[in-house]
Structure formats: structure tokens, C-alpha cells
Amino acid sequence: MVKNIILLFFFSISFLAQAQEPVSIHLLEKSGLQYKEFYDVFEDDEGFIWLCANKGLLRYDGREFKWYNHPKQRGLSVFGVKQDSLGRIWCQNISGQFFYVQDDEMHLFIDLKEYLKGELPNFKIYNNSLLLFCGSKIYKINLNTKLIESPWIHSSGISTPLQTNEGLFFIKKDTLVHISPKGDLKKILSTNLSTTSKNGEAITLGKSRIFQTTSSLFLLEHRFGLNTFFRFNISKKNITKMKGAEALEDKIIHTCFNNNNEIWFGTDYGVLVYEIKDEQFQFKKQFLKDKEISQILKNQEGNYFFTTLHNGVYVIPNMHIEDCQISEKNKNINSLDIINDNTLAFGINTGTVGIYNTITNKKIYIETKTKGHISTLKYHKKTNLIFISKSYSAFTLDYSNFKLKKIKTRVFLNAKSLTNLKNDDLLLTDDNSIKIFKEGNLDNDTLIYNKRTHASHYNRDKDEVYIAFVDNLVKYDSVWNPTVIQHKNQALLGKSITQMSNGIVWFASLKNGIYGIKNDSILYHYTTKNGLMSNNIEQIEADKNILWIALDNSVQRFNFTTQKFETLTKRDGIISYDISGIEILKNKVYLSSDEGLLSIDKHQPFKKQNNEIYFNAFEINDRDTLVASIYKLAHDQNTIKISFNVNGFSFNHKGKYKYRLKGLNDNWLNTDKGINSVKYNSLPAGSYIFQVQSVLENQADNGAIKELSIVIYKPFWQTWWFRLGGIMLIFGSTVLFFKNKIKKKEKERIAELEKISLEKELMAINLTALRSQMNPHFIFNVLNSIQDLILQKNIKASYDYIVTFSELIRNALNYSSEDFIPIEKELKFLNVYLKLEKLRFGDAFNYTINSDIQELIKVPSLLIQPFIENALVHGLMHKKGEKELNISFEFKEEYLKCIITDNGIGRKKVNEIYTRQKNKNESFALSAIRKRLDIFKKKYNNNLGYVIEDLYSNEKDTGTKVILTLPFEYDF
Template structure:
């Protein structure tokens, strides 16, 4: 092999030896490995050490583990234990005809699950003596197999009703078609449907070894493949395999299983024409042809695999001793054998129907043979970066390689490598008519006539980044996806811009289906179908896509393979139906760099290697069945039943539902509705499997739910729950009648009370009239008391003195004041309330006249600081002032003071009258000597008047008289009058 330059002869010819340039990493012929999903403690698997696994008739997965028995419902692992259980580890899970799950432990205890609890069936520790017995549940009996004894136990009475012993050890039982088989060293026994134990074949195997008996430790195993029963026994420390010849009652040596001679066998799994054997060196898969076993494939070779099952959704479950549980979600998705260091693949192309060529991130070329499953690596010169794009030219049998600015042409016939100045940083290659080659890169589109990379190139476009190109062989048009538009060129290189709803199309991958439609994957606008320069189809998440961001597409006749950011989908463009695969189905990566189709397989190159999908069988048809897992009423668990009758306040309902299995809850949703509340079907989010109604009104409801995978999902079974929420007692008929009766009675009572109230109001009105009359009379009496003859006489004498003194002006002023006082008294007597300004004016006139009598020794103040405009009872305060003058100040010598203050606070009006007179005690003594009872008469009239006001206004009204002392000697009197008032607005 050599590298030559396509430059002018001035460039040196570079030669490399074959050993330097080519590393042929040939891998031994073997099948491709399935794709695994490993469950471990890191992703909530409760243990890493598992001994057995079983799927029951309801789809629950049961796991026997070192830490106990677990049930998996597709979302969570539930642990089961019994208080009498000795040790956590359990083994040998199986199901009886009643649907109960059985297991046992090394302590000789046998358990079963019933009503979601683990029950102890029987303790055989005294019989098994620490031996872990195998067992089979059939009809009404439990058959327990130990090394030396078989026990038959009645399931109803729990009594041992039969024992069968041997001096040679029994092997692991195998049950098929109502018959149980077990191999002892000296014979093969069977237990038929009538529960009779019969020796059907005497082994009579040749003895090996010096002592004539080289049987090794370990239980014999019987399994079935096709119609052949195989018997395995350890002899001379090797696994030996024999065919059971029932007609001739003999064993016949079987060939093909020799690789298992030194390996520990755990269990055998049969499916279709394959025999899967779980061993301490992984899984061995054989086929049985021409009376011999043939090894088909091996995987998980460094793991202890203990049990293999295939569930109802065609997932393969493999339990291991130290590495948790492995799941093969899709046996039709396989990993190709690419060297680990080259698994980050950047570009992919097809050489022929048996060979693929790839370019890796390390910059090398890898050939992969799909028949022998071998790969060969061509190491290109180092330190030149990744191999970003390659293209095979079948006419010249050459491969164009782009490594940034270091580009090569590899001759597939002799593996010579030639440098070239073309193809730098290529984004795409397209072969046109006449073997013309179009390639695009980050800033140009270039045409090479007849793929002649030694000739002159033609520049179709420059200074614009590209992503992909495609040649339409039907219309001889070239599609180029630029950074800002999608362009199509005709054979004369005339350019047309394709738009979608008058907007540019930003695309990254282009292909064409057999019906002539060109399909474009967009950055965020889904998938577009183009014909005659117009968009005629548009797929988004609204009509089937799982994402509007499409990474890569590839046509397969009239089907499209679509790589999105969260799935790989297949679209039938004639029926418009989608099928979807995700990582949960076994897809290794969504970072896909290339797609190629060979036969019935689709090959995808990715950052995690090369994997294939069987396009006919990879898409599973799931038949999910939903069930109700819990019902909560007012946040309390309740028994699950089909009908519920609830009180009106039991209206907070939570319903949990589920589909058992590994895949559904990771990719499926549920449709539900509550008939009677909202008849429209609603859809849950992926992984959501409960619905809560917080406050349902009274009524009848039917909750319905069914699984939902995609828009084509139909005919799934609908599950129902019925709820009847009673009306509250106040909405029942009897309560309504009671309320009507009470309202009628209350109405009658109301009118009676209203009539009584009116009668009371009439009587109160009469009383009010009577009080008003009485008040008028008292006012008149008060008037007479206020203007007593002494006051009038003294006032007139004072005026007479002024006249005699010929003080005409002063005489005139006092006559005017006296007249004003008499006029106000007569005017206000007929009014219950007068403005407080008039009351203050009246008191001021009265005190001015009194000052004539008392002389200059007498001073007074009248104070009202509030700003509110009020009305007060007329002439109410004057008798108190007169009383202070006559009884307090008249007999006092020296300075005489009188203070009158009105205070308004908190809807209370008080008048405080303070004098510095002789006090009440001394005044009383003087009055008794003089026989003066004026005070008593005046105050009694005022008191009566205030009592009437209190009845009218129902508030605290009255007066209080307090004595004032100074140094324990009388120093005056204070009267506090609390009076009614009205606001003036």
C-alpha cells in the first residue's frame, strides 16, 4: 500500500508500508450482540444478587434476590416478607394454578403470596437439614426435590403424604405437559398427571475413573429443545449431554455442547428454535440442527447469569449473581462488532450488500462485513483530526475521504491511499448523471465532471455554508440545504428557492422516496415533503412525530426512517402511520451520523458504535392491559371495587392505574375521562398514572381509562369505576320539605311578631307624646324657677341705681340685656333643642346681668373648644349656674369665680360648672336658717327633665355634683352635666 499525491510532481511521493498504514483487526466470526439495558441498585433496583425471575399471568415480574422477594409492576419494586421468615434470601419463584406466587429459602420454609401478603405454607427444616430444595406446584400438591428424597405435600392439609427416596442424588425437576421429570444418577424418573412416580430410563452411563464412579457433585438438568429432551449430568468434573430416547429407554450422547463441559450451568431457556443457557460465563445461544447443537452467539461472557425469561411484551430478562438484572428490550436491535476505540463513528456509506465503510472520530476508516460480523480498520496518518465525511464511488471503486484540510482517496481494490486537494471539510457528497460528483462544505458547492479530481472543478456556489445535498434522479435536479435557505438546481444549474408558507426552509438532511417526493428534515419545523418545487406534506408532533427537531432521514422505498432527538421512527408515507423506537426499546443513541439499508436490516452509525434494526420485526405490537392499583377517598386508601357509594363530603378521589411491563410506562400514556363530570377524553403525560378529583359535586360518575401508545392505537380494553356521591342532607327531599315548613312557620311567626311590634310602637308613640307633654310642663316649671323674683327684683334695682346715678349709657345697656334675656327665655322655652351658640349666648347675657349684682369681685368664663356644630337641650344649664351663684358664691367674701366648660368626646357632651364658693355643706346650713328651698325645687325639675331625655335617647344622661376641697377645707363645688345633643349638618 502507498500514499500518492494528486498535486503536481513537485510534491514528494509519500510511501508507507502496509503494516504502518493498515491495521486489520479481524474479529472472530460471531453474531451481533443484542442491546442490553442494565438495572442495578443505581437505578432503584433493590439488590444486585438475583437467583430467579418469573412473570405471572397478570404481567408482574417477580424476583428472588439475596435481600428478599420483590414484585415489579413496570414502575416500582415492592418487597414481600413474613415475620416468621428466617433469612431474607428466597429462591425458585413459580406460580400455581390459582395465581399464587411461591418461593422457598435455604432454611426449609415454603411461602406463597395471597391477598398481596407473603404467607408461610410449611416449614420443612427438620426434613431438609439446610439443603435448598427444588420444588414444583402442580394441581393440589407441592412436590419438593432434595438430593435423596422427593416429598409430596397436600396443599389443603399441608401434610406430607408421600416420600420417594434414592441412594443416588435427584436432579433439578423439569415440568412439561403435566409430567415432571427428574434425573437421578442411576435413572430418569417421571411423575405423571396421576401423581405416580415411575422410573422411565435407567441411565447406565459408562463409569469413568479409577474407582469406576466419577460422578461429580452438582444436580443433573433436563431440558427440551424442539421435540428433543436433553439430559445433562456432571461426570468426571465435566458436563455431559445426552438425548433421552424414551421408546428405547436409553441415553444417546449429543454433540455440539462441548464448549460447556467446564462451565457451571444454572438454567435453560427455550424459545422458538433457540436454546439459551445461563452459565457462570454469560449466555450461550445454540440452535439444534442435524442432531447436533450449533453455537449461534454468546454475550455477557464475564457475568454469572442465573435465569432467563421472555415476558409478554417480548422483552428478555436475565438475572445475575453480582450485576443486577439485564433486559434485552428488542432482540431485533443488535450491536455490531466495532473496535471500542473506533466506536465514535462520524460518517457511513455502503460498499456493497455485504460491506459497510465508516469513518471514525479518531480519523480512521473501518470496513464491516455484515455476514461474518468482522471489522477491519485502516489507520490513516495520525494527528489529522476526525474523518468527517466519506463517499464510495462504485464506478471507480474508490472512497473519497474528507479530514478537514487533509483529504484522501482510498482505492478499495488494492487499498492504496492517494492525497487530494479536493473534498476539504466536506459536508456532503452526491453522484449526479454521467458520474459527475457534487460535494459541499462550509463555504462552497463544487462540481467535478466525471468525478475527475485531477481536473478543473466548477463552483456552483461560494461563501455560503451548507449542510447536505441530494440528487433527484427522476427530475435530474440537485437539492442543496444552505444555512439560510433550501435551493434546487436544474440540469443547467438554474437556481430556485423552495419556501414553506412564504418562509425559508432550514434543513439538514434530504432524501427521496420511491413515489418521487423529496423529503427534507428541518432544524425545528418537522418533516417536509416536496414535489414540483412545492411543499405538499408536513409532519410535526401534531400528526405523528415525537419531535419537530429532525437530525437525519433515509428513504426505504415508500417508507422513511426518521432520526429525531428522542426517537427513531419509521413512517409509511402511503398510510401516514408512524412506528417508534426509543432507548427504552434498545436504541443505543440518537446521535446518528449515517443510515444505510442492506436487505431487511437498517444500519445506524452513531457516537456509540454501529447498530442494526430488523426493519420487519423490530417494532413490537404491545397489548397493554390497564388495571386499577389504588383508590383513595379523602386521601385514605380504600379497597378496590367496581362501585362506590359515598357521602357528600367523601368527594376527594384519587385513582391510580397501571400497565405491567417494562416498556409501557416509559413510552405509553393513558386516556381517561369521568363521565358525568366531563365526557371528553383526556391524555396523561408519559409516566403519569394517577388522577385526582379534589371536590366532586353530588351525582353519579363513571371513571374510564385505557392505555394509549400513539394515534394508531385502537381497541384497547377500557376499565371502569362507578361512583355515587350522595347529596348533602340539605339537598334531600325530606330536608327541603322540612325547610319549607320551617319557612312557612317562620313567616307566620314573623307577621305575628310584626303586628306585636307595631302595637308596641303605637304604645311607645303614645308614651312619647305623654312624655313630651310632661316635658313641656316641666320646662314651664323650670322657667318659673329660673327667673325667680329675687333675680328679677335685683336686676331691676341695679338698673334703677344706674338711672339715679344718671349713668344713661350703662342703664340703657343693661335694660337691653335684661330684655334680651327675657325674650330668649320665652323663645327657647318652646324648643327642645337649640344651637349651642345660642345657648352660650344666653348664658353669657344671664351672667352679665348677675355681675351687676355681684360687682367686680365676680368673674366668669364660658369655654367650648370643639368645632362641631351641635344642638343642645334649651335652657338646661342656666339652673345649675343660678344654683352656683345663689348657694355657692353669694355668701362668699372676696374673689368669686365661675368656670363653665363644654367638652365633646367619644359622642358624649358634658358641661362642667365649677365655682369657688362656700360649698354645699355651709350653703345648706344658711338655707336652713333662712328657709330657702329654691335649690331643691330647681334641681328636681332638671333631674326630671334629664330622666325624660334618657328614656328618649336610651343613653347615659344626668348630672353629678362634687365638692371641692383645699387643705381639707371646702373650696367650691363642681357640677358635671351629661346631656344629649344632635349634630347639625
């Protein structure tokens, strides 16, 4: 008695009183959307989920999110999503703008910022009107004319409205008002609730709210600083204050959700669930405790969506799958066993043992405080001990007082399985032996040595033991005679064994599905070909003639009687596929894993899935186009991609699609799970019908077949009119070909004559240029200079002069026969020429030649020198003092420029001198060069030529610049 009292006290201070909570999924966690603040959620008639967030309006189809906005939208936040009778989706923003989405595009309906002035009203789409429920008035806007009744109803104390099948209900002052579906207004009853105290101070704060259950209407008001609830009795024309919701009094209530006959309150402390019993609220449960819930939705599939103000969106896909709320550091569970009808024991990877009361949801954790993880544990009823095997140590835990005792013998270490046999014997299998402990005593009898095991199972009906070795499955009879069980002469390899009430022993293989064994024969074999979601099995557990199967991608329930498989995935609330144990207590199935302990109501976790399919995209040659029922395409529009989808939270994680393209292949093909598109490349011309159907494995009623038509026309060259036209075209082309050939030859002959003429003209101009080089005045001056040197007996200087002069004459004669010469030769020629001119002009004359051209190019021969001579004779000859001449080259890919700059007297003074001398004849060399450049223009089609610029400084002539644009050729 004292021991029990101590035990009860121990439980009261050691258990963590965390209730089970339905498994929720963070919807946006892996979507890539960084949205956290959500205000509203709504499901439209087609099964799309619409979400209002601080960053805009989103639509969710079960796979992807789509964002909607409008260019005139002020701010991103939107609120109050709804659907009208035309299927349009409505929302509003705090700036007074109202939008609707139609044909997949957001439209601005009306801007009421001058009316609302920053107030965010509740709005309803009702009787072809937009009704805005503000705090002191109601506006009515005609959806067709946008005519505003301002205000439609004027009164203080207007509540948030409630829309039901019977119409709209709202509070106006202290009166419950009803608007019928026809638009008639009717006062239902007076609340007789005072809104101000005797001192005139306000009793209520904020808007009142009306909500309902299946049978009643309720009023929520914030009175005297507390949430207060009232129930309307319309037949008796009164209201009564409700009790039992004291936990809600100080909460911020954002939404009230009617779920069958329960009321779910979305608050700043999660969801609180109540039901009405004995005329008062009765608390049932609370979940999502640390989330501020702004809105709740239950969609057509039975999934619950919860928007939050700080944590995004959560989905509870199944209220019958619950997390047992194991503490974070103890979640990695390696083994699981039943103690009694209400209690489970589990071993944790850290070496801790957990005890869980399934009624009170309380847990206790006992640390073994030794190295190594718990490999397995087993409750032994006769001794009331929990046997615990670890890697390097072993213990017993006395369930009556939770005293932990270390097992000294090493034979109990690192067990792979512990199984209770008849006479309360305990069977242990490990990595090299099989042992039996008589009646739980630790004196053991070793049966087999040097044989690694995975699992064991005791068939109590036949007193048989099944042991899964690493290389075979073996059955032992009552005297331990072995029988090896194989399938088609192949060894069975696996790690979990169980037995149905019909006597069939089930074996879970590592990668070949499950096997049903009876009388040492394999009678049944299930794989992905006949029902399983995967051939890789983690654990199995039988419940009468029901088999629960943990796979590497799902959890399945197999009804042997109906031969039907049903599937649960992470989208249904399965928190992990790394399942370490399955145990069944009463009406619940418990799964242990690396993510904690999960409970499943074994009768209600499976829901009927939506399987209505639709086409959501069509691509032609990798470009999107509008979805239509028929496509007529050209022959080169023959690469198409068709996308389809089933709206819903779970389908694409369980279901597949089958499809065919009639006209190409009449056989049905299947997509892989999660794939919702098909692409055809290079379809031949013809008529096709594409058909697709949603398929849920082992569900008889597949979705309806959807189809679209595709016509790909033949290329024009395969049509009869093209062939006839082709014959005529060939005949006409033949005639034209010979006519054009004759014309072409004539043109070629004329072009050849013109080429010869141009070449002759160019040769003549080259000779003219040569004559200009050899102008008599220049030659006379040079010879005089040589004569002076000889008379002065300056033999060396006269010799150098004669050599330089002869080199100039020789180069001029050589280059005159070539159209283009390498630029190095041109620069050398110019340099020789200027050396001679410097002898003539004396020390007052200085010149520079700048060229950094790295390319191997050729320039026209004897084309630059006349411009230099012109600068010397006309610009510098008449200048007193220093005479400067600069020659530079600029080379780019498209042009070559030579820039000649002198500091002479300028063209204006030259003209004055020539006018006095009555000499106005153009330079003979420049005239020849202009003709030569004209020929180059015809040949190269380039903008060739020269420009002469006068240079000034302080409005005085300072010289002349010639910019000569030259043709060039690459010297390869």
C-alpha cells in the same frame, strides 16, 4: 494478486473479531435499587415480572419495583419463584421456609428446616401439592392440610425436575420417571449410565438436569469433570450422547432455556445459543459474555429477561436489534456510508475512519493523525476511494489497499455533505460554497459562494440536486437553475434529504416534522399530529417506499403504502437518539450515533405491544385506599387520584392513555407519554364513571376500556331532612337562646357580686398585712434603737436610722393599697426592712437577697415580708452565734418562687420554747397571707401557696426553708 493477499493478511491481524450482540438494557440501573445478585425470574398470568434476589422478592410492573418480605423470614435471599393454579406466587429460602404472595402480601406457608437441614431443593407446585426434589428424596406436602409425606420417594441421585404440558420428568438413580397430570408415576426408561468408576469413585458431580427443545428431552450431567449431554429417545427406550457442545464442557451451567427450537444455556460466561442440526448441537451465537447468567425468561411481549449473580438484571427487548460492538474509544460516529453490499465506512469524532464488514462482523480502524473531527466521508466507486473531509484537513483512503493519502487542496475541508452525481462526479457542500469534482478528480468547479449548507441529495431519475441551505431548501435542475421550495410561504429548514422509489423526495426539518415533495410541491406533511413521535428530526433514509426516520426521542418506520408509523425507543434497544447516519444493506438498517453502530432487521423489529390496562391505586384526599370497582364517598372526600398501568417493559415509553370522567366531561382527554394517573380536585356531589383506555399511536387495536364508578354524596345540609331539622332547630335554639341569655345575665350578676366581695376581702387582708408589718414589738424595738443612738450622741447614725425607718413605713402604707407592685420595689422594700433588722440583731446577723429576674413582672404587695419576719423572730432570734438568712427568686414561664432559708434553731425547738411559754397562737400575719393566697387561687386557678421544710445535717436541726409560690403579672 499479491496486493489482495497482503490485504487479506492485513484483515486477519487488524480486524477485531467481535460479533454483533443484541442490545441489552440494565434493568435496575436507574431504578435506585442496589440489587446485584439475582437467582430467578418469572412472569405471572397478569404480566407482572417476579425476581428472586439476595435481598428479597421483587415484583416489576414495567414502571416500578415492589419488595415483599415476611416478619418471620430468616434471611433475605429467596429462590425458585413460581405460580400456582390459584394465582399465588411461591418462593423459598435456604432456611427451609416456603412462602406465597396473595392479596399483595407475603404469607409463610410452612417451615421445613428440620427436614431440609440447609439443603435448597428444587420445588414444584403440582396436583395441589408442594413437591420438593432433594438430592436423595422427594417430599410431598398437601397444600390444603400441610400434611407431609416424609419422604414421598426415597432414592439417591434425584435430578432437577422438568415440568412440561405432559407432566413432570425427573431422574431417579439411572431411571427417567414421569409424573402425569393426574399424579401417576411411571418409569419411562433406564439411562444405563454408570455413576461410579471401577475403583468406586464417583463419576458424576452434582445434580443431573433435564431440559427440552420443542421435540426432544435432554439430560445434562457433569461427568468426569466435564458437562456431558445426552438425548432421550423415548420411543426406542435409549439415550445417545450429543456432540457439538464442546464449548460448554468447562462452563458452569446455571439454566437451560428452550426458545423455539434453540437451547440457550445460561453460564458463567454469558448466554450460549445452540440449535440441533444433524443430530448434534450447533453453536449459533453468544452474548452477555462477561455476565454470570442465573436464569432466562421470555415474557408475553417477547422481551428477554436475564438474571445474573453479580450484575443485576438485563433485558433484551428485541433480538433483531443488535450492537455492532464498535470499540469504546471509536463509538462516537459522525458520518456513515456504504462501500458495497457487505461493507460500511464510518467517520469517528476523533478523526479515525472505520471499515465494517457486516458479514464477518470485523472492523478495521485507520487513524488520520491530524487535528479535527471527520465532518463527512463518501465512497467513490469509480476511483475506489473513500473521500474524507475533516475540519482542518482532508484525505482519500484507497479501499483496495487501505492507504491513506492527504488531500493538499483546501477546498475539500469541513464538508457538510458529499454526494455522488451522474458521470461519477462528486458534489461537495460546505459552510460557504458548493463544488463539483469531475469524476472524482480534485479539480473543482465552484458553483455558489457565500452560502452555508446542511445537506444535499441527487435525484438520479430527473438529474436534479436538492440542497438544504441554512435559510431555505433549493432544487437545481440539470443546468443548475434554482427553484426555492417552501411550505405555505415559509422556508424549509433541515439537514437530511432522501427519495423513495415512487419518486417522492422527503425532507427532514429541524422542528416541523417531515415533508414529501413532488414536482416542486409539498404533497405530504407529517408531524406529531398525524404519526410522528417528535417534530425534531435527525436523519431520514428511504428504502423503496419505506421511510426510516431518526427523531430526537425514537426511531420510526413509515410505510407510505399503508400510511402506518411504527416506533422503536430505547426500551426496544435503540442505544442513542443522536443519530448521525442511516444506511440500508440487504435486510438490515444500520444507524450510526454517538454510542456506536446499530443494526436493525428491517422486517422483524416491531412487536405487538401489550395494552391490557388495570387500576393500580386510588387516593382519596391524598390518602391511599384499596382499589375497588365502585366508591361511595362523602361530600368532603371529593379530591381523588386514580392511577392505572399497562404491565410491560415498553408500553409506558411509547404509549399514552386516554380517559374521561362521565358526569363531569364526556370528552376523551389524553395523558402525556409516561403519565399514568389522573387527579380531580373538589369534585361536586354526583355520580361519575371514570373510563380509561391504553393507546399506542398508529395502532388500530387500542386496549379495552376499563372503568370504575364514583358516587359523591351531597353534604348533609343540602338534604330535605336537614332542612326540616334546621327549621325545628332554629325555633328551639331561639327559645334556648333567650333562656340562656337570662341565665347568663344572672351568672354575670352573681360573678360581679363575688368579684366585689373578693376585692373587699382582699383589701381587708391587705390592711391586715399592713398591720402585721407594723407590729408594735418591731416598732418599739426600732424606736428604742433610735433612742440609744441619740443618747450616744450618734447623730448621723440616728438620722440614717430614722430615714430608713420612715422609708419603710411610707412604702408599707403606699403598697398596702395595691394588689401587685413591680418586683424591683418589692426587693427594695425587703432590703430596707432587713437593714433595720440588722441594726436590731447586730453584726451576728447576715442576709442575702438573690434575684436574676430579667422580665418586667409584678408580685403581690407585702406578701413576702411576713415570712422573713417569721424566720427572724422564731428561727434566728433564739439562735446563738452567726445568724444567716438567704432569700432567692426562681422565675419560669408558669410560676414564680421565693425561697427563704435560715440557719435558725428549727421548728421543733421553737415549738418546745412556745410550749414552755404556753404560746401556741398562729402568727396573725401568716393567717392573713393564707387567706390572701386562697383568694389568688380562686382568681388565677394556679397552684399557689407555700411549703415549709425543716433542714437537717447529721440528724440535727440546721434551719428552715420556706418555698413560696407566688402569682405574678407582666408589667407592660
